[in-house]
Amino acid sequence: MTQKLLITNAAQLITMAGHSDKPARKGAMSQFEVIENGAIYMEDGKVVEAGSDQRIREKFQDSVVPDNHIDATGKVVTPGLIDPHTHLVHAGTRENEYAMRLKGKTYMEIMEAGGGIHATTRATQEASHEELYEQSRKRLDQFLLHGVTTVEAKSGYGLTLEHEIKQLEVAQQLSKDHPVDLVSTFMGAHAIPMAEKENPEPFVDRVINEMIPEIANRNLATFNDVFCERGVFTPEQSRRILEAGKEHGLIPKIHADEIEPYAGAELAASVGAISADHLLKASEQGIKDMANAGVVGVLLPGTAFFLMAEFAQARKMIDAGVAVALSTDTNPGSSPTISLPFIMNLGCLKMGMTPEEVLTATTINAAHAIGCAGEAGSLEQGKKADVTIFDVPNYLTLSYQYGMNHVDTVIKAGEPLVVGGQLQ
Numbered sequence: 001m002t003q004k005l006l007i008t009n010a011a012q013l014i015t016m017a018g019h020s021d022k023p024a025r026k027g028a029m030s031q032f033e034v035i036e037n038g039a040i041y042m043e044d045g046k047v048v049e050a051g052s053d054q055r056i057r058e059k060f061q062d063s064v065v066p067d068n069h070i071d072a073t074g075k076v077v078t079p080g081l082i083d084p085h086t087h088l089v090h091a092g093t094r095e096n097e098y099a100m101r102l103k104g105k106t107y108m109e110i111m112e113a114g115g116g117i118h119a120t121t122r123a124t125q126e127a128s129h130e131e132l133y134e135q136s137r138k139r140l141d142q143f144l145l146h147g148v149t150t151v152e153a154k155s156g157y158g159l160t161l162e163h164e165i166k167q168l169e170v171a172q173q174l175s176k177d178h179p180v181d182l183v184s185t186f187m188g189a190h191a192i193p194m195a196e197k198e199n200p201e202p203f204v205d206r207v208i209n210e211m212i213p214e215i216a217n218r219n220l221a222t223f224n225d226v227f228c229e230r231g232v233f234t235p236e237q238s239r240r241i242l243e244a245g246k247e248h249g250l251i252p253k254i255h256a257d258e259i260e261p262y263a264g265a266e267l268a269a270s271v272g273a274i275s276a277d278h279l280l281k282a283s284e285q286g287i288k289d290m291a292n293a294g295v296v297g298v299l300l301p302g303t304a305f306f307l308m309a310e311f312a313q314a315r316k317m318i319d320a321g322v323a324v325a326l327s328t329d330t331n332p333g334s335s336p337t338i339s340l341p342f343i344m345n346l347g348c349l350k351m352g353m354t355p356e357e358v359l360t361a362t363t364i365n366a367a368h369a370i371g372c373a374g375e376a377g378s379l380e381q382g383k384k385a386d387v388t389i390f391d392v393p394n395y396l397t398l399s400y401q402y403g404m405n406h407v408d409t410v411i412k413a414g415e416p417l418v419v420g421g422q423l424q
């Protein structure tokens with residue numbers, strides 16, 4: 001049966017059209033069209049046409065029954081938001097570490113003492129597939145309620161082949177069962193297991209020779225990520241891990257220059273990573289290299305906010321020609337939030353981004369950061385009918401009123417799943 005859906009009367013319709021092939025950079029990040037009084041028609045989970053209310057009604061109003069007609073009077077319609085960097089599948093929380101950090105301990109001190117990523121690894125190793133599935137499913141519901149229709153999910157709290165597979169299988173099952181689209185990243189190189197701290201090379205070898213081939217063989221991930229940071233994986237180890245992934249068809253991503261400058265941005269450019277993420281301490285050279293190589297900069301201002309660190313230099317990166325995307329970095333240690341709209345607020349207030357840039361960074365550029373811009377990230381003919389409707393009169397209000405959830409309706413593949421701010 002053909003499934004039809006018509007949205008009319010939008011105070012503002014923002015399609016983000018025109019950047020499906022390449023991410024928006026520099027001025028183009030701010031220059032999208034805003035259709036005042038817009039409408040969009042969808043069929044069989046795909047966008048058919050978006051444009052002025054008058055034109056779309058003339059063409060399509062007669063083919064829909066009232067039940068398939070959403071009136072967006074006074075609201076803003078955008079592509080479904082995309083979160084390109086999360087640690088969705090994990091067990092446990094770390095509020096005890098939060099309290100320690102408030103008293104002055106640093107993120108890395110806690111990790112070096114066996115907490116941090118190691119604490120979540122212990123909890124995740126102990127959790128069953130079913131427990132991880134249930135906790136992650138709830139998070140995905142929350143994402144949907146905050147307007148997000150596609151989410152990237154990393155492993156990296158397993159640190160053994162068995163437990164990395166468990167995390168990725170949970171993500172794989174959720175991608176079948178849950179309406180939010182999931183894109184998976186293998187991140188076996190998220191931390192060196194505590195017992196191997198003094199001699200990490202055997203672990204690096206296991207990631208390269210055991211984990212990567214098996215994960216690729218089982219088709220459990222699209223991307224391969226590494227935490228390149230002093231005290232975790234060196235640039236040289238990171239390069240080997242990312243190159244090994246490439247040999248098995250896994251596209252490189254990298255946690256780069258988060259705590260200290262460590263030439264992670266430069267490495268991302270030199271291995272041809274699709275994105276480099278964090279970048280709080282990225283060097284001038286690294287920023288230039290990323291712009292030249294077309295590496296998307298995925299910035300995670302929730303992490304800087306929560307770790308009380310200096311924010312990444314989004315303004316400098318955009319002006320230098322880096323395509324910037326934004327993400328929550330959802331995880332229990334450095335960014336326990338699923339609110340991408342709050343991340344948009346932070347993008348403006350703490351990283352010098354414009355309200356237009358943060359919308360681009362959470363839609364089409366976020367899609368490019370996870371290789372799905374051909375299907376998602378903009379409302380253009382033939383792309384997925386993933387739509388978020390915000391109960392605000394204009395898009396500026398989204399980054400002006402902070403810490404609030406303005407999501408009214410979320411449509412996934414042509415189906416309204418959130419209506420009036422409630423899951424259906």
Ligand SMILES: N=CN[C@@H](CCC(=O)O)C(=O)O
Pocket residue numbers: 087116117120227255258303329331332333334335
């Ligand atoms: N920095 C490395 N990894 C995660 C945090 C993981 C954790 O603290 O559990 C991040 O991207 O922020």
Ligand SMILES: [Zn+2]
Pocket residue numbers: 085086087255329
């Ligand atoms: Zn991360």
